[in-house]
Amino acid sequence: MNDVTIIGAGVAGLWAARSCLARGLHPRLIDRGGAPGPHGCSWWAGGMLAPECEGTTAERQVVTHGRLAASLWADVTHVTRNGTLVLAPERDRSELDRFASRTDGHTLCDAAAIAALEPDLAKQHRRGLFFASEAHLDPRLALADLTQTLSDAGVVVETGTVEPSALRGPVVDCRGLSAQTDVPGLRGVRGEMIVLRSDEITLSRPIRLLHPRHPLYVVPRAKGVFMLGATQIESAARGFITMRSALELLSAAYALDPRFAEAEIVEMGADLRPAFADQVPKILRKGRVLYLNGLFRHGFLLAPALAEQAAEYLFTGKTGDLCDAD
Secondary structure (H helix, E strand, C coil): CCCEEEECCCHHHHHHHHHHHHCCCCEEEEECCCCCCCCCHHHHCCCEECHHHHCCCCCHHHHHHHCCHHHHHHCCCCCECCCEEEECCHHHHHHHHHHHHCCCCCEEECHHHHHHHCHHHCCCCCCEEEECCCEECCHHHHHHHHHHHHHHCCCCEEECCCCHHHCCCCEEECCHHHHCCCCCCCEEEEEEEEEEECCCCCCCCCEEECCCCCCEEEEECCCCEEEEECCCECCCCCCCCCHHHHHHHHHHHHHHCHHHHHCEEEEEEEEEEEECCCCCCEEEEECCEEEEECCCCCHHHHHHHHHHHHHHHHHHCCCCCCEEEC
């Protein structure tokens, strides 16, 4: 017997199922595309668990809850805790100063410190910021591991399309933009990414390259693979990555390290992130339906906290600071 039905098996829905199970609530999990894959925006994520860096533009809730993400994810999948290195071309050093003034938890790096952290970047960058407490993971591996953890507990992802109103009992709606007609103020923000492979470059941690128009992050994955991301475009248009975005991402990668010019392009992708006006995810209650939505670019960073608060509400009726119950 199911105690709650969860619609949507992206990172939010999977975590909601895990959090419910931890409280003795057995969930039914349904997704129109089945198990996680290219049909969901979680598939295209960078996997950075970087709350301090996100603090440059995000609300305090994102930083506070995001600081717990690495520990929560470590119970599910492999998490690399090597921190984040933030760099800027010398001509854009004012961007680095501005980034430093808006964030906490960093140390200033000179050329020698940068070389010690990332030997392959030695002599290429003179100033940086190191956020030692941050981490990263491989999103696709994390989704697979989370799905397997649920399967081991008897919860499998069903393939199907359902409306919350057609279901009985408590419902947790994690459909992202598919729930836009039911969730006021939700909009799509387009993001694009490129995956490269290079045998010439080794990085130990995510690198953020600051630029006033084309900021870039590079996230290392296994076997010489790097994810470049990601554009942030106020557009609800779906489709393939644009030529302009591809040029900007690849040019920024070249500025970080010219050896990326010889890297193989493995994959390009684009999708829409669901977001509210303040870019903070929320739990909205409408009758017996809880809507977990608006994760924006913080899906892997904030899904655990959002799911924990939703499950706690279902179990005890207690609301958290991400709950906006009607």
